[in-house]
Amino acid sequence: MDVLLVTVIAGPLLAGVALPAARYWAGASRRDGMPIVPLVVSTLTALGLLVLLPWAGSDLALSITWLPGTGPMAIGLGGTGLYVALATTGACALALWGTRALQGTRAKQSYWMDVLALLAIAAAQIAFLAEHFLARYVALEIVALCVALAPLADLQPTGDGVNGGGLTRLVYLVLRLGDVGLLVAILVLWSVVGTLDIAPALEMGHTLDATRLNWVVAGFILAVWVKVGGWPLHLWLQAGEHLSLFSHSWLFATLMPNLGLYLLYRVTPLLAHAGGMQWAVYGVGALGAALAAVLALATTRSGSRLSLVYLGAALGGLALLLAASGLKTAVWMTALVLTPLRLLFHLAGEPAPAGEAVPGRSTLARAMVTGLYALGGLALAGYGVLCAWWIRRAGAPPGVALMAEFAVCVIGIAMLRSASALWRRSHPAEAVAREVPATRPAQRRPLEGLPVLALLGGIVLAGMLFFEPLIGHLTGVAHSSPLVLPGAFEMARYLAITPAFWGALVLAVVGRRTFLRPRQVSLEPPTAVAGDRALNFDQGLAQAAQILGSVVEVGIQERVLGAIVRGVLNGARATQRIVEQRMLNDSIQRVSEAVILSGRLAYRVLEQEGLEGLLRGTVRAVLAGGRRMQRWHTGRLRRNLSWVAACLLLAIAALMFYGW
Amino acid sequence: MTYDHLMLLTVLVAPLAAALALALLRGRATRFAVWIAGLGATLSLAATFALIPALQRGDSPSLGFRWIPAAGISLNLHLDWLTLPFLITEAAVTLVAVLYSRGYHHADERTPYFYALLMLFAVGMSGTTLADASFLFYVFWELMLIASCVLIAVWGEGERKGAIAIKYFIFTHLGSLMVLVALLMLYNATGSDSFSTLREGVSLSPALVTTLTILFLIGFSVKMAVFPLHLWLPDAHTVAPMSVTIMLAAAMLSMGTYGILRFPLSIFGRDQMMPFALPLMIAGVVSEIYGALMALAEQDVKRIVAYSSVSQMGYILFGLGTLTYSGVIGATLHVIYHAIVKALLFMCVGLIIHVTGERRIDRLGGLAGSRLPAMRLTAICTGVGVLAIAGTPPLCIFDSEWMIFAGGFDTPYLTLTVLAVLGSLLTVAYALWFFGRIFLGPYKAPQPDRPLEGLTAGETPADEPLAALVISTAALAIPTVALAILALVEGLFPAPVFNWVAHELPLLLGGVW
Secondary structure, three states: OHHHHHHHHHHHHHHHHHHHHHHHHOOHHHHHOOOHHHHHHHHHHHHHHHHHHHHOOOOOEEEEOOOOOOOOEEEEOOHHHHHHHHHHHHHHHHHHHHHHHHHOOOOOOOHHHHHHHHHHHHHHHHHHHEOEHHHHHHHHHHHHHHHHHHHHHHOOOOOOOOOHHHHHHHHHHHHHHHHHHHHHHHHHHHHHHOOOEHHHHHHHHHHOOHHHHHHHHHHHHHHHHHHOOOOOOOHHHHHHHHOOHHHHHHHHHHHHHHHHHHHHHHHHHHHOOOOHHHHHHHHHHHHHHHHHHHHHHHOOOOOHHHHHHHHHHHHHHHHHHHHHOOOHHHHHHHHHHHHHHHHHHHHHHOOOOOOOOOOOOOHHHHHHHHHHHHHHHHHHHHHHHHHHHHHHHOOOOHHHHHHHHHHHHHHHHHHHHHHHHHHHHOOHHHHHHOOOOOOOOOOOOOOOOHHHHHHHHHHHHHHHHOHHHHHHHHHHHOOOOOOOOOOHHHHHHHHHHOHHHHHHHHHHHHOHHHHHOOOOOOOOOOOOOOOOOOOOHHHHHHHHHHHHHHHHHHHHHHHHHHHHHHHHHHHHHHHHHHHHHHHHHHHHHHHHHHHHHHHHHHHHHHHHHHHHHHHHHHHHHHHHHHHHHHHHHHHHHHHHHHHHHHHHHHHHHHHHHHHO | OOHHHHHHHHHHHHHHHHHHHHHHHHHHHOOOHHHHHHHHHHHHHHHHHHOHHHHHOOOOOEEEEEEEHHHOEEEEEEOOOOHHHHHHHHHHHHHHHHHHHHHHOOOOOOHHHHHHHHHHHHHHHHHHHHEOEHHHHHHHHHHHHHHHHHHHHHHOOOOOHHHHHHHHHHHHHHHHHHHHHHHHHHHHHHOOOEHHHHHOOOOOOHHHHHHHHHHHHHHHHHHHOOOOOOOHHHHHHHHOOHHHHHHHHHHHHHHHHHHHHHOHHHHOOHHHHHHHHHHHHHHHHHHHHHHHHHHHHOOEHHHHHHHHHHHHHHHHHHHHHHOOHHHHHHHHHHHHHHHHHHHHHHHHHHHHHHHHOOOEHHHOOOHHHOOOOOHHHHHHHHHHHHHHHOOOOOOHHHHHHHHHHHHHHOOOOHHHHHHHHHHHHHHHHHHHHHHHHHHOOOOOOOOOOOOOOOOOOOOOHHHOOHHHHHHHHHHHHHHHHHHHHHHHHHHHOOHHHHHHHHOOHHHOHHHOO
């Protein structure tokens, strides 16, 4: 089994590394067959993980030492990680299959995208299976890089339209923000507990002092919130809207949120000890879920992908509430439950491109697609209700529980509206009328994608039908106390006494005409003073939500974001201007001028007046003395010379006299 | 003379001999000057590696000659585990810079002098790290400055090269003077200029310890170009010829770190250094953030990379300031990895300038998709460089940043460390911005204001005969690709270098960890 464990990691990795080289060396005919490689590799990897399932929770582990001092990094077969890895990898295979089936051979995926997908699969296995914080961090960073590079692989650089480079920068920066949080959490935890092994480190987490524990929890929650695309950190997820169906549906909407949810599952026990930070988590989760759900409702008519982005954000908020309530297993199960649902929504909800308006699509096919979408919506709404019930039952503050119920209720309405919009949008006339970005890939072939959608629908239906045994099995795998499921009576009672669900019921009844009466859908964003505001309540609510969305998202959020970006850049430039040019350079210049000035002064005072004056005086004195000396000396010399001459003459005369 | 002594001498003598040979041969050596210099640099690097077994045996190769007996001054060379990482970095960077010069530097009759000065610059750096006596240390320290200053003044780009060379000289010389004053005070207090004596422990008054530490820290911080002592760096890096810029950024900046490790951290104990921990960490964070902001604000590609050095030196200073096992190891590792990545980035910038003739980032764009030679390869190498500088695993700088931040969290200053980690986001921002503006988006045809060396007015390098451009570009690309691979390999297999660096710890802060 060791070999199989290595293979599920190394297989995609080697395939990803080898693919560019193989493509370079292969002939044109072989190159055409290469797009199948990611599908085959991801399917085989998923099968490998399936084979490993019986060993889930065993001691089987690989261990490598990488950075000295951080201890051996173990990659094991922890039950929960294995299940999420299987779900995510299987989703990758289905997404690749579904994308190819739905878009046909004309929608060729960039082979760089294939490489990124393979590398992301390999890194995701490590991220899910690693029992070591460093290994998990590195794997998460690599996945983040793959996600960030997807816009570059998917979008061609053009002078106008969507800029792949800009999206890459945005995605990577936001994801790195989350990783900064994760890094802070890991390092603070490590500094106290002294180990990077996840299980023991988290077990000892409660021994941290309050300050450090708050940093740890804040860091982990920031990382989770970014990865699940929680509002307002969903901007990276929103960037995926412009990409290919596969990139958006798997890399952006499935892989990264699953990594976030699994991280949340692992760190959930710490929240119980976090005191005030737990309340902050409640607040972030509740507000994030409610606001994102409203925005999801607001954008159901603007496009399936955008609505799904907000839906993901709302579900992330719900997961955070589950974690804050201590429902660890429910967090993990949320990742498993949402995986097929997200994929189903993305594949079924993908619109037909303009000008290629599904001539062969039959009403039956449309009905099947819409039905599968609605089935997914029903499953999601049901699971949402269950989550809300768990949250209330776990003793969450009443306001938080109410917000969760409100979010679930709005999610349910949003799903119904999405299904309705999907039914109408796939109508040929409306499909032609709909404006679709030019970057969207090619032709949709209505029936070829149905097997994938049917398979996903089957998985969802099986999950709904066998939910109770499934929960029993999963809680067994997670070695946790079984999650309580409400009976039919208790659920009915809960629904009956919950104001938010009553509101939902009213909305559903009042707004049923929306779903029954076919009408022309205005695809323009509704204005605040629409003429038919009295038509039905949910339409009005949706319009209000859209206005809220446009105000918050475009009016505030984008402006705030723009202001932040401008602020940072202008701040940097201003800092440069002020600090570099004015303060530092000016001060340097002033200092230089002062030095030069003082130098000149010193020169004048010391050199010209002092030293030079002294020198001049000295020279004058020397010269004067010299002249005097010269005069004196010369005179004396002259006299001396006379004396010498006289003496010499006298001596000669004396010698001559003596000699003679 | 033993084998180790021979190797120790070779580290210094090989580049010195190359410099002398080049100076003597003058114009006759123009064509093969690069090979002579390359041989000197290769021998120096090989000799450095040849000394590692001695260190692993527990020896510390030393060599000493009496120089001025009356003053007790001698020529002592010494290799220990603290010296090794810096010595390898300098020798390797010198070799890479010489190889890169082959493609970048237009040969003329002055070329032998250019390479001779490069070799003297290398001798200065190697000598500084090998010196085991204060006097010798300072001689090599100034040799390094003089050689680099002449290189900038004579071979620099632009009309302001003379003024900038003087600015560089004065600024760094002020730092050197502080170091000199500290060395003289230390000599006066201990009566010995030998590092070996200092390592054995000195007993100084607290006031003197404080004074010496302040002088050393400020003096060496000038060399590190930490904010606000960095003003010489952007200009010098921008004006210097590319191979000199590589040596300045990748090797010479590390001399400041070496100085801090060799003097205050080696001589004084943890208790004596503790009061300086927080100021060093704050200075590190400020420099990290400030440098990154300046890199975001700049438009000249060379200055962007230059300001990134200010930011990266902030990481190093922060790591040193933690005075923890992880922080100090991380800082030393960061010196090595920063050298690799910064040399890589400057080489990529050199390739971009070489091919497009353009230095302003707002006039560049879409080069990854252009048909200009080697631009796709440059894009990949730059991508590796920017991801590395952004601390993305598994590239090398991630390892050192991990250790530095881990060191920060081992101190009581949690908020400051969180600020340092958050500051790394700015590094990511400028790195991505730098890459995105140059290589992504729609292609902008280069339109340089003034022709580069060797080209006529109105002619861009892309107008050169294709074969000539391809050949010169290939000469630049080969060392660039090698460094990109090294950045990845070092990131994947950090253990050997980590273990070398870890050996330095017993030599620091009294060996108590």
